Amino acid sequence: MFNGMGIEWASTLLGCAALVMAPMTICFYIFGKRIRMESKFTPAPDIEQDRRRDEESRSARGEESDGTLRGEEKDK
Numbered sequence: 001m002f003n004g005m006g007i008e009w010a011s012t013l014l015g016c017a018a019l020v021m022a023p024m025t026i027c028f029y030i031f032g033k034r035i036r037m038e039s040k041f042t043p044a045p046d047i048e049q050d051r052r053r054d055e056e057s058r059s060a061r062g063e064e065s066d067g068t069l070r071g072e073e074k075d076k
Contacts (some may be wrong), residue, residue: 001013031046033046
């Protein structure tokens with residue numbers, strides 16, 4: 001590539017490719033959990049652990065799965 005295009009243009013091409021791909025790491029960091037949650041092919045044990053931990057904390061506080069406290073009626 002450097003022989004065919006020259007050092008200046010080949011370096012520019014590589015720099016532009018890196019510039020275009022750099023924001024993807026930030027997107028994967030921010031939206032990665034949501035992407036893994038919706039994936040059919042990638043198992044995401046951290047999501048299941050979070051769900052179980054949330055359910056356990058709700059049951060310890062006395063909340064039902066829909067967020068209401070035990071003994072309270074649901075608003076219709």
